[in-house]
Amino acid sequence: MTETKRIYLDYAATAPMLEVAKQACIEGFERWANPSSPHGDGRAAQSMLENARRRFKDALGWGGDVLFTSGASEAIRMALTQSKPAEQYVSPVEHDVVLRFAQNAHSIPVDRNGIVAPSHLNHLLKSAEEPTLVAIQSVNNETGVMQDLDAIAKVVRDRGSYLLADCSQSIGKLPLPDADLIIVAGHKFGGPPGVGALLVKDLRLLRADGGQEQGYRSGTQNLPYIMGMTAALEAPANWAGRAAELRKHLDDAIRKAGGAVVAENAQRIATIGSYHMPGVAANTQLIKFDMAGFSVSAGSACSSGTLKTSHVLEAMGTDPQVAREVIRVSIGRDTSRAQIYAFIDKWQSIFAEAKSA
Numbered sequence: 001m002t003e004t005k006r007i008y009l010d011y012a013a014t015a016p017m018l019e020v021a022k023q024a025c026i027e028g029f030e031r032w033a034n035p036s037s038p039h040g041d042g043r044a045a046q047s048m049l050e051n052a053r054r055r056f057k058d059a060l061g062w063g064g065d066v067l068f069t070s071g072a073s074e075a076i077r078m079a080l081t082q083s084k085p086a087e088q089y090v091s092p093v094e095h096d097v098v099l100r101f102a103q104n105a106h107s108i109p110v111d112r113n114g115i116v117a118p119s120h121l122n123h124l125l126k127s128a129e130e131p132t133l134v135a136i137q138s139v140n141n142e143t144g145v146m147q148d149l150d151a152i153a154k155v156v157r158d159r160g161s162y163l164l165a166d167c168s169q170s171i172g173k174l175p176l177p178d179a180d181l182i183i184v185a186g187h188k189f190g191g192p193p194g195v196g197a198l199l200v201k202d203l204r205l206l207r208a209d210g211g212q213e214q215g216y217r218s219g220t221q222n223l224p225y226i227m228g229m230t231a232a233l234e235a236p237a238n239w240a241g242r243a244a245e246l247r248k249h250l251d252d253a254i255r256k257a258g259g260a261v262v263a264e265n266a267q268r269i270a271t272i273g274s275y276h277m278p279g280v281a282a283n284t285q286l287i288k289f290d291m292a293g294f295s296v297s298a299g300s301a302c303s304s305g306t307l308k309t310s311h312v313l314e315a316m317g318t319d320p321q322v323a324r325e326v327i328r329v330s331i332g333r334d335t336s337r338a339q340i341y342a343f344i345d346k347w348q349s350i351f352a353e354a355k356s357a
Contacts (some may be wrong), residue, residue: 004291007339011332012141012169012272013297017228018190024231027191028224035221049223049284052230057234060176064201066326067213068226072168072185073097077165078217079181080135082206087132089124091116092315093145095166096139102135103213113266113349114140115320118151124158131160137166142312142328143263144169144272147294148175163207171271177191189237190333191229195222239333244270246321246331247339253344257273257351262313262326271331277347282327282355288350294343298327309321 004108008016023106028048033041035049053066069075073213080088080101088105090098093114108116108124115137124130127146134156139146147167156163157178165179176182186192200206202213210218251261254275263275277285282298289296298310313323330342 008295009329010295010297012330014187015190015208018232021191021228021232025224025228034090052226055232069196071196072183074184075196083133085133090135093312113263114145114267120156132161135164139169139269141169143274144268145263145266153178186229191232192225193226195229243331257348276326276347285327292346331344
């Protein structure tokens with residue numbers, strides 16, 4: 001008996017490594033010396049590291065500095081704990097890691113779509129007595145809702161403050177925002193897990209706190225993974241139109257079947273959709289989808305192992321019962337129309353079974 005091939009629809013959690021990224025990692029493994037060592041082998045590794053840094057900046061069109069990290073979580077910690085402004089403002093729909101490191105920050109209210117209104121932010125920053133750090137993600141990792149970071153960046157800059165943009169879900173898919181600090185996660189766009197970056201417009205915004213990465217981070221740089229992440233970033237990303245078509249078809253089918261699309265009236269990235277199946281708990285849905293060979297999630301992968309209601313949906317004012325019945329589907333460059341059709345069929349089957357029980 002042959003095993004049915006699984007259908008992976010959890011790209012917002014992590015994407016499979018691209019072949020070019022794997023090959024770049026292998027090349028990096030051949031250069032195993034420490035880039036910080038002064039001898040010839042170390043200097044060769046350092047040269048490869050700086051070449052990757054230049055390519056990384058070129059691929060993003062970034063004119064500032066790039067500090068390589070062990071992933072988005074470390075980049076977030078550095079941005080929030082090493083930035084010089086003492087006062088911080090954070091939206092309540094940020095990733096769990098942001099909220100963990102910004103526990104004393106002021107909260108920026110969001111509307112029912114999870115969007116920060118630039119005018120509201122402007123009003124909040126009027127009361128700030130000195131420059132602040134404002135943390136707002138470009139794309140929400142649970143709902144796919146996109147913030148208007150161009151308008152937000154203008155407000156922040158006009159108020160003499162600084163913008164930290166978590167772009168984990170948008171790097172490689174959307175242009176960079178005009179932010180002072182930007183978070184990058186390598187495994188979201190086909191690079192290896194365990195590597196990321198903090199983009200810094202002006203290093204004077206940060207306190208030095210390490211021995212590597214120009215003194216802003218401690219720890220030997222992971223050269224093979226940095227090379228893999230850079231190669232993935234350079235790979236052509238010409239599948240956005242297909243993703244938008246697939247997500248629209250999925251949205252329409254869910255509505256027609258009696259479900260609901262979370263934040264359906266907001267501008268959302270093409271790769272992420274959150275869906276409400278009335279009367280069926282998210283955990284029940286996940287079990288049934290998993291048994292049928294579908295990989296999807298409920299909220300952030302970093303917190304989906306818990307039974308907590310999504311803090312994102314809570315901040316949006318979603319009814320708690322509804323919030324417990326929402327799952328996330330995320331599309332990648334390998335997602336096919338047949339896979340989306342198969343998921344829709346299974347969604348309809350689970351819902352029909354629940355209604356007849």
